[in-house]
Amino acid sequence: xxVVSQHPSWVICxxxxxxxxxxxxxxxxxxxxxxYRQFPKQSLMLMxxxxxGSKATYEQGVEKDKFxxxxxxxxxxxxxxxxxxPEDSSFYICSASPSGQGTFSYTFGSGTRLTVV
Amino acid sequence: SQxxxxxxxxxxxxxxxxxxxxxSYKTSINNLQWYRQNSGRGLVHxxxxxxxxxxxxxxxxxxxxxxxxxxxxLLITASRAADTASYFCATDAGAQKLVFGQGTRLTINx
Numbered sequence: 014x015x016v017v018s019q020h021p022s023w024v025i026c027x028x029x030x031x032x033x034x035x036x037x038x039x040x041x042x043x044x045x046x047x048x049y050r051q052f053p054k055q056s057l058m059l060m061x062x063x064x065x066g067s068k069a070t071y072e073q074g075v076e077k078d079k080f081x082x083x084x085x086x087x088x089x090x091x092x093x094x095x096x097x098x099p100e101d102s103s104f105y106i107c108s109a110s111p112s113g114q115g116t117f118s119y120t121f122g123s124g125t126r127l128t129v130v
Numbered sequence: 131s132q133x134x135x136x137x138x139x140x141x142x143x144x145x146x147x148x149x150x151x152x153x154s155y156k157t158s159i160n161n162l163q164w165y166r167q168n169s170g171r172g173l174v175h176x177x178x179x180x181x182x183x184x185x186x187x188x189x190x191x192x193x194x195x196x197x198x199x200x201x202x203x204l205l206i207t208a209s210r211a212a213d214t215a216s217y218f219c220a221t222d223a224g225a226q227k228l229v230f231g232q233g234t235r236l237t238i239n240x
Binding site for chain 1: 163165170171172173174175218226227228229230231232233235
């Protein structure tokens with residue numbers, strides 16, 4: 014089955030630094046990947062849609078300059094949290110859908126726990 | 131914006147009992163999906179039901195969909211301790227976006 018690898022699984026960083034999270038589709042190509050954010054005991058909120066070879070589409074209220082998304086290949090999307098602050102501490106999850114299979118098939122990464130101190 | 135609401139928010143039952151979770155949504159959908167999330171982990175896809183389907187089964191899971199009421203239910207029969215997790219419904223309204231409900235935290239007591 015389709016596998017999405019997300020790395021790192023957890024990271025602790027100091028305020029003001031940047032953190033990069035990788036999302037890879039291991040056995041399929043994905044022209045579109047999605048980045049979600051989840052606070053403790055809450056649901057997943059879509060942050061942005063990552064499109065291979067073009068700019069990401071951000072949801073309302075998500076700062077594109079703070080959450081930089083790069084989708085340079087059909088198997089890799091990265092989310093960089095720039096100038097991180099404690100309020101950015103959260104669980105970030107990516108998902109991907111195999112290209113050409115419509116919207117019915119989504120595979121999620123295992124998530125990244127970001128703690129900003 | 132979040133469009134799904136789930137109830138109950140938390141459910142605690144004894145092992146072997148059945149667990150029922152409900153999900154309501156607001157707009158028209160192409161399909162509705164249920165996911166499980168173990169604490170601090172990613173999501174695992176459980177089942178998808180299309181808008182023209184009313185009921186679907188997968189092992190111990192049974193999902194219903196009522197598009198007239200914009201609601202869905204997930205039934206887990208003969209629950210096991212390993213079923214302890216959070217369960218989310220997610221609606222696909224197009225543009226490849228999933229919108230998640232608030233989730234139900236299910237605890238199965240041995």
